[in-house]
Amino acid sequence: MTLPSKARVVIIGGGIVGCSIAYHLGKLGWSDTVLLERKKLTSGTTWHAAGLVRASLYTENLTKLAKYTVDLYTGLEAETGQATGFVQPGSLSIATNEARFEELLRGMDMLHAFDVPAEKVTAAQVQEKWPLMNVSDVLGGVFYPKDGKCNPADTTMALARGARMKGVKIAEDVKVEEVLVENGRAVGVRTPEGTIRADYVVCASGMWSREIGAKLGVNIPLHACEHFYIVTEPMEGMTANLPVMRDMDACAYYKEDAGKLLLGAFEPKAKPWGMDGIREDFAFDELPEDFDHFQPILEGAIHRVPSLEKVGIRKFFNGPESFTADQRYILGPAPELENFFVAAGFNSIGIQSGGGAGMALAHWIVNGEPPFDLWDVDIRRLMPHMSRKSFLVPRVSEALGLLYAMHWPYRQFESSRNVRQTAFYEDWKSLNACFGEVAGWERPNWYAPKGVKPEYQYSYGRQNWFDYCGAECRNTRENVGLLDLSTFAKFLVVGPDAEAELQRICTANVAAVGRAHYTQWLNDKGGIEADLTVTRLRDGRFMVVTAAATATRDWHYLKSAIRPEARVDLIDVTTAFAALGVMGPKSRALLSKLADADLSHESFPFGTTQGIEIGAARVLAQRISYVGELGWELYIPAEFARGVLKLILEAGAEFGLKPTGMHAMDSMRIEKAFRHWGHDIGTHDTILEAGLGFTCDFSKDFIGKAAVEKQRAGNVLKRRMVQFAMEDPALLLYHNEPIYRDGRRVGLVTSANYGHTLGAAIGMGYVSHDAGVDADFIKSGKFEIAIAGVRHAARASLRPMQDPSGARMKA
Structure with a gap:
């Protein structure tokens, strides 16, 4: 094939995801799309995937993508004439302990809310559906009738054929040597066959994606791990109607494969692979066998399916698959480079996610937004440190195993911790804090009493910290709670046009100097893009404070929303300031002993911001609260932070001050019905539906105002x-x-x-x-x-x- 010199979109990577994006772009009328594969289609990871297809995932919107994939695969062969091998015998997840059974049943409830069929089954019914299984220790399970399996390579070829039928060009054996960048924008690719100028470039390059991104300054934190399965000799009782079976307590899945049994594993500690790069000629390759690593899985499988002991192993397979730092795949526009999109890191669910992810990204490119809120997998959730090998290699080793581990409430990663610490970390540690991690930051989630080890003991019931958290909540409601808020992202917005731009972006009127304005940033449809505070410090100088988890996303949204000609600079000052929350009915009395300012309601009303002195530090104090109590957020220059903390702890003894963790803050904010972006509000929730219309100042123009007024007019x-x-x-x-x-x-x-x-x-x-x-x-x-x-x-x-x-x- 002769490559064109221009295209609307160039896709790098010919696995199932790249071919799905090409197919869906063609379906949306963007036939001027070119897909480039360095070797042959499917030659990276897709060809050796197990081919499991589920109609559900962890959240509502990811389940929508999974359901879409099932519907797509159901009709793909008829549409393209290419066999896919897709069948729907259903799948079965079993439980061998009460905690796992509760997890499965809670998941079943969730799927019912998403209109996905799921049925509770007894151990006897499990035996009926899977006659070869030993159910002596099985309590029951959940059956998912819409789940299925396919041939991954054939399904990919069907998507590729469908893309070609719509005019998309697909070229094999063409390596992208360079992504071309001009003025912060991806503008095409260079290959040995020539250069292609393009409006958009898509990285769907599997385990090569991190390397491609690194050359462009784009953060794509994924890494390959070895993934194992065996295929037996033909096995009596292995019939085509057997559902896929998951015994997650034994880290194993079972799939009938042409009369044979395919047994795969998600072992607790995985083996990262390719730490020194991937060789140039890697394609359709297998990794060395490791029976010792797989043996515990096989022993558990012989217990579960006793007849397995009497059958030979035809194939021991080991191949690399890419995993991410948080078990969720990576989708969307790179915040570091305009018109460069990413779809990678599918954590061994690329086949089940391929159809929906391809549709979503194609929609995102064509329409400038995803079809629905995809924050769960948005690339902008990720932090730069996650791509560093010292963090990523241990983390993906843990993440693979967590796919089948118990998904406990509040479960914390154990690997790659203590990456980012606030100025107060050692102080909280000395006070017996149990830390949780968000965006790499270590934050006190709860405090253990003296003599109690600050470690989680997970369950679906009241966990070991429940009463300690309750005491923190009560103390904050009755006395004073002290919270570490340093992980909040903090941006300065400065320049002659800062006010005009923020007035256009914010729903609230942010003109008043010395006020912390609670506001939303909306999209044109009235959906909530961000939930934060904006404080006008003085003319032409504002501070934005938002959550740690959304720091990259909110920075990217703000930067994109500011008009190119505006005279505005953005400065990330997150680490320049530590922050403490002093909250509770005695907070005024406590701070009045330390500060040089009048903290009375008349002099320091709710919502205002003032500079005050505490000890040797000049502190920016905001009278605002996320726990629903009288209190102040104190923003302290980092070098003075521990000195200020020492003064507050010493003075606080008189007022019953206690350190308070994030779990208590979340409990109190939910009692007050304060919303949390990413859970309660998001891009497809309107500000009126969310009950946040009070933040809108309709006397000025702001992004999304027309949509809000239209909904409001409907009454x-x-x-x-x-x-x-x-x-x-x-x-x-x-x-x-x-x-x-x-x-x-x-x-x-x-x-x-x-x-x-x-x-x-x-x-x-x-x-x-x-x-x-x-x-x-x-x-x-x-x-x-x-x-x-x-x-x-x-x-x-x-x-x-x-x-x-x-x-x-x-x-």
Whole structure:
């Protein structure tokens, strides 16, 4: 094939994901697309995939992509004439302990909310569906009738044929030697066959993606691990109608393969591969066998399927697959380079994700946005340190095993920790903090009493820190809690046009000097792109404060939203300032002993910002709260941080001050029904549905205003955020539990925690009703929330159940 000199899109990589993107771009009418594969299609990872296809994933929107994949594969052979081998015998996950059974049943509830069939089955029913299985230690399981399997190489060829049928050009044996960049924008590729200028470049290059990104300054933190499976000789009882079976407690999956058994593993500690790079001629390669590594899996499999002991092994396979630092794949526009998109790091679920991910990225390129909120896999969630081998190699070794490990609530990664520490880390450590990690930062999640080891003991019940967290909440409500907020991302926005640009981007009016303005940033459809505070420090100088997890995304959104001609500079000052939250009814009395300022309500009203002196430090104090109590956020120059902390700890003894962790803060914010971006609000939740319309100043123009006004003019909101409290105080919510009203499913819990002030598990979630969701609709219905297959009574409220007027916070 002679390569064109120009194309609308160039895709690098001819695995199932690259071919799916090409197929879907063609389907959207972008036939001027070229896919380049360095060797042959499927020659990297796709060819040796096990071919498992599930109709569900961990979240609602990822499940939409999985369901789309199933629907696509169902009709792909008829459309293209290329066989895919796709069949749907279903899949079966079994439990051999109560905790795993609860996990499966909670997952089943979630899938019901997504309209994915899932059925609880007994051990006897498991035996019926899988007659060769030893069920002596099986408690039961869940059967997923829509799940299936396919031939990965054939399915990829079908997508490639479908793409060609729509005019897309696919060239094999053409290596991309360089991605061309001009003025911060990807503009094409250079190959030995010539240069192709392009409007967009897509990296769908599997385990080569990190290397490609590194050359461009694009962060793509993934790494290959060895992945093992065996294929037996023909085995009696291996019939085509057997569902795929997962015994996650034994780290194993089972699949019928043309009368043979394919046994695969996600072992607890995986073997990273390719630390020194991947050789140039790597294609359709296998890695050396390692029976010692696989032996524990095989021994467990012989227990589960005893007849396996009597059959020979035809094939021991070991091949590389790419895994990411957080078990979720990487999708979307690179924040570091315009018009460069990434689809990579599929964590051994590339076949089941290929169809949906290809559709989503094609939609993203063509329409400038994903088809729905894909924050779970958005490349902008990732941090630069994640690509460093010292972090990535140990982390992916753990991440592979966690695919089948127990997915405990609040589970923390054990590898690659202590990467980023706040100025107060050693102080919290000396106070017996148990740390959690977000965006690489170590944050105190809870504090253990003296003599108690600060370590998690996981369960689906009340974990070992439950009572300690409750004590932290009560102390904050009654006295003073001290929180480390240093991990908040902090951006300065400066320049002659800073005010004009922020007024256009923010829903709130941010003109007032010395005020911390709670605001949203919206998209043109009124969806919430960011949830944060903006403080005007003085003319032409603003500070944006947002969450650590969304730092890269929010920076990218702000940078993209500012008009090119605007005279504005952005400066990331996150690490220049430590931050403490001093929260509780005695916080004013405590800080008044230390500060040189009048902290009375009259002199320092809620929402204002002032510079104050504490000891030798000049501190920026904001009277604002995420826990619903009187309090201040103190932004302290990093070099003075520990000195200020020492003064607060010493003075705080008189006022009952106690260090307080992130779990307590989350509990208290949920009691106050404060929203959390990424859970309760996102790009496809409108500001009115979220109950945040009060942040909008309609006297000025802002991005998304027209969409908000249109929805407001309709006078009926068919979907609204509602707060729930379980009637039974023993129950626990975590999120993704279905919400029922009068027996009909009407929503899903988006975030939850135990409310220690209210004395019950508290959840938040959207409720939908075609005739509108209002106070009468909430009051007149009987609400229930499903937990592990059982529905339980819940109280519902449109107003915060804790201090609904905000009197405590504004005292």
